[in-house]
Structure formats: structure tokens, C-alpha cells
Amino acid sequence: MIENLQYNNERSQLAIPEYGRHIHKMIQQVMAEEDKEQRNKQAQAIIGIMGNLNPHLRDVADFQHKLWDQLFIMSDFKLDVDAPFPKPDAEVLAAPPTPLDYPQSYPKYRFYGNNIKGMIDVVVDWEEGELKEALIYVIANHMKKCFLNWNKDTVKDQVIFDHLAELSGGKIVLTGKGEVLTDSENLIRLSNKRFGKGGSRSKHKKYRNPKQRRK
Numbered sequence: 628m629i630e631n632l633q634y635n636n637e638r639s640q641l642a643i644p645e646y647g648r649h650i651h652k653m654i655q656q657v658m659a660e661e662d663k664e665q666r667n668k669q670a671q672a673i674i675g676i677m678g679n680l681n682p683h684l685r686d687v688a689d690f691q692h693k694l695w696d697q698l699f700i701m702s703d704f705k706l707d708v709d710a711p712f713p714k715p716d717a718e719v720l721a722a723p724p725t726p727l728d729y730p731q732s733y734p735k736y737r738f739y740g741n742n743i744k745g746m747i748d749v750v751v752d753w754e755e756g757e758l759k760e761a762l763i764y765v766i767a768n769h770m771k772k773c774f775l776n777w778n779k780d781t782v783k784d785q786v787i788f789d790h791l792a793e794l795s796g797g798k799i800v801l802t803g804k805g806e807v808l809t810d811s812e813n814l815i816r817l818s819n820k821r822f823g824k825g826g827s828r829s830k831h832k833k834y835r836n837p838k839q840r841r842k
Contacts, residue, residue: 642701646680650677655702657669658706663707666707670708739773743766744794763791768808770791771808788801788806
């Protein structure tokens with residue numbers, strides 16, 4: 628028995644290890660079948676087994692398409708059966724992914740993030756009106772909240788106005804317009820509530836056994 632032991636490092640590498648070696652062996656047996664009609668029946672049976680191994684994916688769009696693609700991948704694209712979907716291209720799957728273009732901008736005030744700078748650049752080109760003023764006010768309030776996330780102390784509205792004017796290249800000036808942003812305490816409270824910090828005590832009453840004698 629010891630001489631017949633076979634370690635995994637001596638076996639062929641699995642294309643999709645999640646399905647295990649038994650599924651791969653079944654696919655190899657289907658590939659060795661000479662009758663195409665029998666191959667089609669056996670391939671359908673294997674697809675059914677693969678679907679049972681992933682019941683949580685039944686509601687995913689194109690679930691059957693994914694299973695057939697995985698079947699061909701595990702057969703090294705050599706399985707000759709009549710599939711209801713086109714056979715995947717091995718060269719496309721083997722091609723390396725396209726590298727992502729990461730943003731290379733380094734904002735002066737990093738606690739605001741790049742999205743705030745992008746929003747400011749967009750709103751600057753908008754036509755003057757109530758919608759533009761409302762969006763500027765929303766951006767200023769969000770900047771104040773970001774500032775308080777970085778510095779837990781309070782911050783004056785004038786500091787936010789100065790940063791907004793600087794980030795917009797002097798095109799957005801709220802100083803002297805009488806704008807008042809949301810109080811720092813309210814912004815900190817909303818932020819803590821969002822992340823579940825400092826929540827109130829549980830309002831559920833303590834369970835009392837009705838048979839327990841009251842003292």
C-alpha cells in the first residue's frame with residue numbers, strides 16, 4: 628500500500644482546484660469517449676454536478692454559461708462536445724490583464740481627497756444659478772466633514788472657505804456672502820452614527836422570568 632501512494636505534487640496540476648480532482652478525472656474520461664453522443668450526455672451530467680457544487684451561484688446571470696466555460700478550461704480546451712454556448716478562446720483567457728491607470732495627483736490637502744477636487748473643477752464650469760450655489764454649499768459641508776475626520780477638533784467656516792477658494796483657483800469665493808455651514812458637533816455626530824461609534828445604550832428591557840419572584 629505504501630508503494631502505491633501518490634502525492635499531489637506527482638499528479639497533474641488542477642486547472643480549477645475548487646472543483647477537486649474527481650471532476651477533472653471525470654472530464655478526462657469524457658475526453659477519452661469516442662462516441663460524440665455519449666460525450667454530450669456525460670458533459671451534461673458533469674455540468675449538473677458542477678451546478679450542485681455551487682448552489683449559491685444559481686441566481687447569478689449567465690450561470691450556465693460560466694459552468695460551460697469552466698468545463699472547457701478544465702479540459703484544456705480540448706473537449707469536443709455540442710455546448711449551448713460558444714467555446715471560450717484560450718488566448719483571450721491567457722492574455723495578461725490591462726494595467727490600471729492609478730491617479731498620480733498629490734493634492735495639497737489630502738484629507739479632502741481627489742474626489743472633492745474633481746467636484747470643484749466640475750462645478751466651476753457650471754452656469755450661475757441656484758443649482759450651482761446649492762452644490763457649492765454641499766461641497767463646502769463635505770469638506771468640513773472631511774476636515775473633522777482628520778482633525779477631531781472644531782474648525783471655523785472661514786478655514787473651509789479659504790481652502791475652497793484655493794482649490795478652485797479663486798473662482799469660488801464664499802467669504803462675505805453670509806454662508807453658514809453645518810455645526811461641527813452635528814457633523815461629528817453624523818459621522819459617528821454612520822460608523823457605529825458612540826451609539827446609545829440598548830433600549831431593550833432586561834428579560835425577566837415570569838416565575839421569578841420579584842424582590
